Amino acid sequence: xxxxxxxxxxxxxxxxxxxxxxxxxxxxxxxxxxxxxxxxxxxxxxxxxxxxxxxxxxxxxxxxxxxxxxxxxxxxxxxxxxxxxxxxxxxxxxxxxxxxxxxxxxxxxxxxxxxxxxxxxxxxxxxxxxxxxxxxxxxxxxxxxxxxxxxxxxxxxxxxxxxxxxxxxxxxxxxxxxxxxxxxxxxxxxxxxxxxxxxxxxxxxxxxxxxxxxxxxx
Amino acid sequence: xxxxxxxxxxxxxxxxxxxxxxxxxxxxxxxxxxxxxxxxxxxxxxxxxxxxxxxxxxxxxxxxxxxxxxxxxxxxxxxxxxxxxxxxxxxxxxxxxxxxxxxxxxxxxxxxx
Numbered sequence: 019x020x021x022x023x024x025x026x027x028x029x030x031x032x033x034x035x036x037x038x039x040x041x042x043x044x045x046x047x048x049x050x051x052x053x054x055x056x057x058x059x060x061x062x063x064x065x066x067x068x069x070x071x072x073x074x075x076x077x078x079x080x081x082x083x084x085x086x087x088x089x090x091x092x093x094x095x096x097x098x099x100x101x102x103x104x105x106x107x108x109x110x111x112x113x114x115x116x117x118x119x120x121x122x123x124x125x126x127x128x129x130x131x132x133x134x135x136x137x138x139x140x141x142x143x144x145x146x147x148x149x150x151x152x153x154x155x156x157x158x159x160x161x162x163x164x165x166x167x168x169x170x171x172x173x174x175x176x177x178x179x180x181x182x183x184x185x186x187x188x189x190x191x192x193x194x195x196x197x198x199x200x201x202x203x204x205x206x207x208x209x210x211x212x213x214x215x216x217x218x219x220x221x222x223x224x225x226x227x228x229x230x231x232x233x234x235x236x
Numbered sequence: 237x238x239x240x241x242x243x244x245x246x247x248x249x250x251x252x253x254x255x256x257x258x259x260x261x262x263x264x265x266x267x268x269x270x271x272x273x274x275x276x277x278x279x280x281x282x283x284x285x286x287x288x289x290x291x292x293x294x295x296x297x298x299x300x301x302x303x304x305x306x307x308x309x310x311x312x313x314x315x316x317x318x319x320x321x322x323x324x325x326x327x328x329x330x331x332x333x334x335x336x337x338x339x340x341x342x343x344x345x346x347x348x349x
Contacts, residue, residue: 019259020346021253021259023249024343025249025342025343027242027245027249029249144238144274144341170272170274173272173339199322201332203322205334
């Protein structure tokens with residue numbers, strides 16, 4: 019007997035992601051899943067984003083790392099709610115981890131949830147957490163060959179921040195190559211060139227994020 | 237990528253479905269795995285052979301269909317297979333396309349008695 023299933027292997031994760039998504043929608047929270055290699059600047063970007071937007075939006079953060087509360091400690095300096103998930107070895111966050119973390123959050127007044135995924139350009143692309151969209155970072159010292167090497171994460175992301183542009187005089191990195199190859203993989207990718215060190219380019223990112231929040235209400 | 241976790245999920249899903257159909261022995265499980273997904277078919281088969289031992293799926297064979305990455309041109313709507321990560325439309329030379337297949341991680345069907 020042949021049984022036709024046509025079932026996603028990740029259906030257990032996706033079912034929980036759908037629950038998370040429904041909860042965010044009910045509470046009018048925009049959730050973003052921030053992905054990058056280790057050291058590309060996710061935590062610094064989130065710190066800067068919180069400082070810039072906290073007068074307009076109530077932000078909460080879920081931090082994901084294999085070990086340590088280092089990143090959550092940094093974020094808590096900004097005064098927002100933050101939960102640290104330690105996966106103990108898992109190289110990406112999954113929907114169940116987010117669902118559990120949400121039980122520790124008071125989100126009645128939260129407008130925006132920023133999830134910092136474990137530093138990894140591979141696995142986070144595959145796992146739906148229930149977010150509105152994925153935002154990825156690529157830092158200039160990492161090189162300009164990453165779109166072709168890691169196409170899935172570029173394809174799955176809504177936004178790409180090319181970070182550390184202040185280092186361009188010191189490293190070989192063709193930003194135009196990153197942009198053109200990323201757009202070939204994902205023609206709808208919104209690309210920002212920023213430096214979290216100098217602040218260059220970040221206002222455009224903040225404005226875009228605020229706009230995304232407004233649009234998410236509909 | 238996480239072939240063991242995927243195998244556990246496959247065993248879980250098929251075991252549940254077996255009971256619904258009163259199937260006690262599974263011969264084959266057909267998977268559709270997209271080229272763009274981070275899954276290595278050999279690792280999946282190896283993992284399945286190991287984890288299915290002493291379960292109701294012991295002895296079942298995984299058949300893996302690799303689904304090619306395909307795009308649909310935004311300029312002329314032509315569907316085409318993407319040969320090497322990025323490609324151009326073979327009909328109009330357009331460079332802007334939507335990915336329409338290649339990300340599948342799917343259990344298509346299984347066969348047993």
